[in-house]
Amino acid sequence: MKRRTFLKASMGVAGVFSLGGLPESVFGGCGACEGDLPFEISLAQWSLNKRLFGRAEPKLDNLDFAATARKLGIGGLEYVNQFFMDKAEDKAYLREMNKRAADNGATNVLIMCDREGSLGDPDKARRIKAVENHYKWLEAAKFLGCHSIRVNAHSEGSYDEQLKLAADGLRRLAGAGKKYGLNVIVENHGGLSSNGKWLTGVIKTVDLSNCGTLPDFGNFREYDRYKGVEEMMPFAKGVSAKAGKFDANGDAVNTDFYRMMRIVRDAGYHGYVGIESGGPAGKEEEAILKTKALLEKIRKQQMRCKTIFNGKNLDGWTVVTGGDWTVEDGAIVGRKGAGWSRDKVKSGSWLRTNKQYSDFRLELQVCVMQGTNSGVFIRSAAENNPAFTGYEMQIYDAPGREPTTRGPGSLYDLVAPTKNMIRQAGQWNTITIIAKGAKITIEMNGERIVDTEQTRSMKGHIGVQAHDKNSVAKFRNIRVEEL
Numbered sequence: 001m002k003r004r005t006f007l008k009a010s011m012g013v014a015g016v017f018s019l020g021g022l023p024e025s026v027f028g029g030c031g032a033c034e035g036d037l038p039f040e041i042s043l044a045q046w047s048l049n050k051r052l053f054g055r056a057e058p059k060l061d062n063l064d065f066a067a068t069a070r071k072l073g074i075g076g077l078e079y080v081n082q083f084f085m086d087k088a089e090d091k092a093y094l095r096e097m098n099k100r101a102a103d104n105g106a107t108n109v110l111i112m113c114d115r116e117g118s119l120g121d122p123d124k125a126r127r128i129k130a131v132e133n134h135y136k137w138l139e140a141a142k143f144l145g146c147h148s149i150r151v152n153a154h155s156e157g158s159y160d161e162q163l164k165l166a167a168d169g170l171r172r173l174a175g176a177g178k179k180y181g182l183n184v185i186v187e188n189h190g191g192l193s194s195n196g197k198w199l200t201g202v203i204k205t206v207d208l209s210n211c212g213t214l215p216d217f218g219n220f221r222e223y224d225r226y227k228g229v230e231e232m233m234p235f236a237k238g239v240s241a242k243a244g245k246f247d248a249n250g251d252a253v254n255t256d257f258y259r260m261m262r263i264v265r266d267a268g269y270h271g272y273v274g275i276e277s278g279g280p281a282g283k284e285e286e287a288i289l290k291t292k293a294l295l296e297k298i299r300k301q302q303m304r305c306k307t308i309f310n311g312k313n314l315d316g317w318t319v320v321t322g323g324d325w326t327v328e329d330g331a332i333v334g335r336k337g338a339g340w341s342r343d344k345v346k347s348g349s350w351l352r353t354n355k356q357y358s359d360f361r362l363e364l365q366v367c368v369m370q371g372t373n374s375g376v377f378i379r380s381a382a383e384n385n386p387a388f389t390g391y392e393m394q395i396y397d398a399p400g401r402e403p404t405t406r407g408p409g410s411l412y413d414l415v416a417p418t419k420n421m422i423r424q425a426g427q428w429n430t431i432t433i434i435a436k437g438a439k440i441t442i443e444m445n446g447e448r449i450v451d452t453e454q455t456r457s458m459k460g461h462i463g464v465q466a467h468d469k470n471s472v473a474k475f476r477n478i479r480v481e482e483l
Contacts, residue, residue, distance in 0.1 A: 038265055038302045041295055042076025042109050042272040043069045044240065045083055047279070047288050052083045056281040062087075063100055070104040072288055077101060078238075078274045079144075080112045081137060088136040094143045101144075109272050110185070110238060112150040113137045119169030120155025120162055127165065131172045138180045148183035148237055150214050153193045153202060162192050167205035174211035183237045187214040188228060194220050196228030203235045216276070217255050218242035226446055229260060233267035243291045244278030250294055259446055261298045266365060266430065266477045268330075305363055305481035308353060308462070316354055320382070323349030323466035331367070331476035334374065337466030342413075344388040350377065352386070352463035359483040362433040362462060367474040370425040372397045374473035375412065377463035378435055387412050390457045392465070393433060393442055393450075395473065397425045409442060409449045417442070417449035428476075436483050 045065055050056035052065075060068060062083040069077055079097075087093040101108050116137070117130025134151060141149050153170065155162035174184040192198045203211060215232040217225060217240065241260070243252040251257065264273070273295060279287025308316060311330040319325055324336040332351065340348030357379070368374055373396050380390030392412040399422050405413055408422035421444040423429050432443040437458075442450035464475050 036303065037270075038299055039239075039261075039270060039273045039295075040076055041074055041292060042078050042107075042274040043072065043074040043288065044078040044112070044274045044276040045080040046112070047275055047277045048284050049080070050281050050284060052080075056284070063096060066097075066100040066104045066106045070106055072285060072292065074275070074288075074292065075106045076109045076272045076274070077106050078109050078112065078272075079146075080114070081116075082114055085115070088140045091143065094140055098144060108144040108146050109274070110146045110148040110150055111137055111141045111144070112187075114152065118154040118156075119151060119173060120153055120166030121169070122156050122161070122165060127169050128172070131169055131176070134173055135176060138177055138182055141182055142180045146182070148185045148212075148214075149177070150185050150187055150238070152189050153186045153199065154189075154191055159192065159198065163198060163201050163205065166193075166202045170202065170211055171206045171208060174206060174208045177210050178208070183210045183212055185212045185214045185237050187216050187240065188219045188232065189216070190219070190221075194228070195223050196220070196231035200231050200235060212237040214238040214240055216240040216242055217257075217260050218244075218276075225255065226259060226263065230263050230267075233263060233269060236264075236267065236269055236271075238271065239264055239269065239273045240276050241273050241291060241295060242276045242278070243294070244287065246287075246290050246294075250290060250297070252291075252294060256446070257294055258298055258301075261295070261302070262363070262430065262432075265302060301481070305361060305479040307479050308355075309475070309478040311476070314351070317351050318354055318382075319349075319351055320386075320463075321347050321349050323351070325351050325466070328474075331474040332464060332478075334464060334466030334473045334475075335471075337468050337471060340465075340467055341385075344385050347383070347385050349466040350386060350463045351466070352377070352380070352382065352461040354461075356460055357435075357462060357480060357482065358459040359436045360434070361481040361483060362435075362479075363431070363481075364478040365428045365430050365476050366395050367428045367476075368395055368397050368422075368425060369472040370397055372425070372471040372473055373467040374471060375465040375467070376431070376433070376475075377461065377465065378433060378440075379457040379460035380463055381457075381460055386461070386463055388456075390460045391440065391454065393431070395429075395465075396422065398422065399424055403449075409444050411440065411442070411450060411452065411454070414454065415450055415452045417444075419447055419449050421445045421447050421449055434483075 051060035116133035121127040153166040155165045177184045188194045212235040213232040215229045220228045245253040275291045277287035337349035375392040377386040380386030394410045403416045409417035438453040
C-alpha cells in the first residue's frame with residue numbers, strides 16, 4: 001500500500017523539532033498522515049502510570065517507555081512530564097530519550113505538562129509564574145522533536161472571568177511557543193475546561209494559530225462528550241482516545257468509539273490519536289492492546305469508506321434539472337432549486353453521482369439554512385422523480401416538530417423517524433445511511449431513527465436536493481463504503 005513519506009525528527013540532535021504531523025505549516029492540525037491512513041496511533045505514558053510511578057510491577061522507567069510502546073506495536077510517543085519532572089533541562093537525559101526513541105523507530109509526539117501552576121490563576125504574578133514554569137518544557141519538547149506541549153487551563157471565578165484569565169495565560173505561553181515552532185494545546189481536564197463551549201471560547205479568545213485543543217473522549221463529566229469533542233475538533237492538534245472497560249466484542253463500554261472517530265474524521269483531522277487506557281494494575285498493557293485493536297478496526301472501516309466528493313469541485317457528479325450548485329469551503333451548496341412536486345414522473349433540481357450504488361454505507365454531513373427544504377436521495381434513477389424511483393431521506397428546517405413521514409430524517413412518504421434529530425438551522429448534522437438488500441437504516445446525530453425493509457429500488461444514484469428558491473442546503477464529508 002503506497003503511503004506518503006512520514007517526516008520525523010532527527011533524533012539526538014538538540015534544537016531539531018519534528019515536522020511529523022504538520023500538514024501545511026508548523027502550526028497546522030498536526031496531521032501525521034494524509035495518504036491512505038486516516039490517522040496514526042500513539043501511546044500516552046499515562047496508560048502505564050501505575051508502573052511508571054512504581055505502584056505496580058514490573059516497574060517501568062521513563063527511558064524504557066519507547067521500547068515498551070514499540071513492543072505493543074505503537075510508534076508515536078506522548079510523554080507526561082511527571083515521569084521525568086527534574087529532567088526538563090538535562091540535555092544528556094533528553095538526548096538519551098531521543099536515542100531510545102530512534103533505536104525503536106518511534107516518533108516523539110508531545111509532552112503532557114502538569115504541576116506547573118495555573119495558567120488561569122486570578123493572581124497575575126502567579127499566572128505569569130505558571131507561564132514561565134512551562135518554558136523549560138517548550139525547550140524540552142523542541143529538543144525531543146515534539147510538535148506540542150499539552151497544558152491545563154485551570155482558573156477560578158465566574159465563567160467569564162475564568163475564560164478571560166485562562167486566555168491571558170495561554171496567549172502568553174503560546175506566544176513563547178511560536179518562538180520554538182511549537183503548539184500549546186489544552187485538554188479538557190476538569191473544571192470549566194471540561195465544558196466544550198467554554199474551552200473553545202478560550203481558544204478563540206487567544207486567537208493564535210499554535211494554540212489549540214487536545215480533545216479527550218472521557219473527561220467531560222456531566223457535559224455531553226460527543227458534543228464536547230465536536231466543539232473542540234476544529235482546534236485540535238491531537239486527540240486522546242480514552243477507554244477503560246470493553247465488552248465481549250472489544251468495543252469501549254462508556255464511549256462509542258465509532259461515533260467519536262467519525263467526529264474526528266469529519267473535522268478533517270489526520271494526526272495522531274493517542275491511547276489513554278485505564279486498565280487496572282497488572283492489566284495496563286491488556287487495556288492498551290484492546291484500545292489499539294479497536295482503533296485499528298475503526299481505521300480499517302474508515303479506509304473502506306471512500307470519499308465521493310473531493311471538496312473542490314463537482315467531478316463525478318451530474319446536475320439534473322437545474323439549480324445553482326457551487327462548492328464553498330469544502331461543501332456542496334445547493335440553491336435556487338425548482339420543479340419539485342409529488343408527481344412521480346417529473347423531476348426537480350438535484351445533483352447526483354455518476355455512479356450507481358446497490359448495497360452501501362453512506363456518510364455525509366448536512367447543514368440547512370432557515371426555512372430550507374432539502375433531501376438526500378439513494379438508489380434513485382437518473383430520470384423521473386428520484387424521491388419515488390428510489391428513496392429520499394427528508395431534510396427540513398423543522399427542529400422540535402413531531403416525527404412524520406415527510407419530516408426531517410424520514411424516508412419520504414414511507415417511514416417516519418422514531419425521533420426528530422435535526423439540529424437548528426445553520427448547524428451541521430451528521431448522517432449515516434446503510435442500504436443492504438431490502439434493509440435500510442438511518443442514523444442522525446448519533447441516534448438510529450429509521451430501521452426498515454423496502455424493495456422499491458435496489459440500485460441507483462446517490463443525490464442531494466435543491467428544493468426551491470428560498471432553500472439553501474450544504475453537504476460535505478460525503479463518503480461511501482460499498483458493502
